[in-house]
Amino acid sequence: MTQSDQNIIDLLQKNARFSNEDIAAQLGIEAIEVDTRIQSMLDAGIIRQFTTIINETKVDSPTTKALVELSIRPERNTGYDAIAHRICSYPEVESHHLVSGTYDFLLVVCGKTHKDIAHFVFDKLATIENVTSTTTHFIFKSYKEHGVLMDDHNESTRLAIMP
Amino acid sequence: MTLLSHRVNHIQPSGIRVFFDLVMSSTGIISLGVGEPDFSTPWSIRSEAIYRLDKGYTTYTSNVGLMELRDAICSHLATKFSINYTPKEVLITNGVSEGLDIVFRSFINPGDEVILPEPAYVCYRPLIELCDGAVVSLDTSSTNFIPDPDAIEALITPKTKAIVLCYPNNPTGQSIPFDVLQRVAKLALRHGCLIITDEIYADLAFGDFTSIATIPDLKSQLIYLNGFSKAYSMTGWRIGYVCAPSEYIESMNKIHQYSALCAPTISQYAAIEACKSSKDDIPKMVKSYEERARYFSTFMNGIGLETIMPSGGLYCFTSINHLPFDSLTFAEQLLNNAKVAVVPGNVFGCGGEGYFRSCIATDFNDLKKAALGIQQFVDSL
């Protein structure tokens, strides 16, 4: 990866809707080059997806989310990875990390209702042979996600004109 | 009969007061007329101020400012710019604004001349004139806004007291290459005049920046000003500083102690935190200013409005010399027709006519909308 790739990523992470031309003008390179580099970072799996950060409290049917901690008995040959693959293949699992501390996996699980999530944890996760315990924390409110504050009280107080 | 002093009556009321009032009262416009960052003060700094308030650090400090802050400033200047001062050579002021005021009041006798390369920030001229000093302007617009040392030297007379430098410059965004600064330093030494350097945008330089204050021989004739307003997004905190030989600091402090007493105490504690902990915040902000400046200058050049890519700071300075307007009329028409506010170049003195200043510390989408608005307006002419 080049510095230019990193600069493109930094801009896209701030705003995935920047056009190639906007990025090019900000970085002082050609738009065609931006296009090529984004394409090759997609091909290389460096960029996985362009997505959108939503303030769930403002949408009509908000998604319910929970943090789920799982303790795991790792498998003899494949360790955590094979079991992780079985878990994170469920679409309900929004994110999935192997972590240090008193449990092993930390998941963010999504559903329409608390009930959906409860069922998913009991029926799908707790029943997996290598899962030795689960703890579920329902998320009441998210203040910040992916570096973005959810409350927008950033009304500008700057003077409109100042030499 | 007026009760006002001749001094204050002598200050020219800004010719564009009416335009400024119009912008301030307009709604639904995009303003590139702003003069400050669009980031808020980094949280660690705000949090330190809240803590100090909570603990009741609400008294005066010593006139010159907290020792710990002067110490932190010296370390910052040494590490970042290789500029060497000791705490005794630092005076904490209510922004660079107060610093400039007491510098001029401490050095200018009636009739003294001060050489000012223009276009330049608006406060130097009136503050010099308040001391009955004479501003000798050098128009830098024909040399890409970088003053030519020979042209400076040609303006020097036995009455020349000082040369004011402000680089990276407001409004042009340009900096003086170091070899040119060395020549300016030499001529100041040769003629025994002071260099007053306002480097409030130095932390926001896009590439390497070398200050004239790194030239050791010049130290006894150099007054260095910097502050927290722009670099740390602390415009409303009113905190800056002057560095100079300690006997000069003592003299300047004679004015500061009576007219200001001290800089705001909470802001001084916040500034210590800024020096200590915000090292990582600045490069991110600078990168973002640089990207937006590059975008805007590229766009302007693309539509035929020449704009030199700034080397730092918050502004782009764009030429409208080929258009059939003066800069104030352009700004008024742009406001009326495109709902975009910019600062007409004429406010920045000689060489500013024929340009407008845009603050690129503006949300990218707004900056783009404003750029498109300018394009549409110019195309319609």
Ligand SMILES: Cc1ncc(COP(=O)(O)O)c(C=O)c1O
């Ligand atoms: C060149 C220059 N010097 C000084 C100031 C004033 O700064 P402060 O907020 O430190 O008084 C400004 C503000 O716009 C400026 O552009």
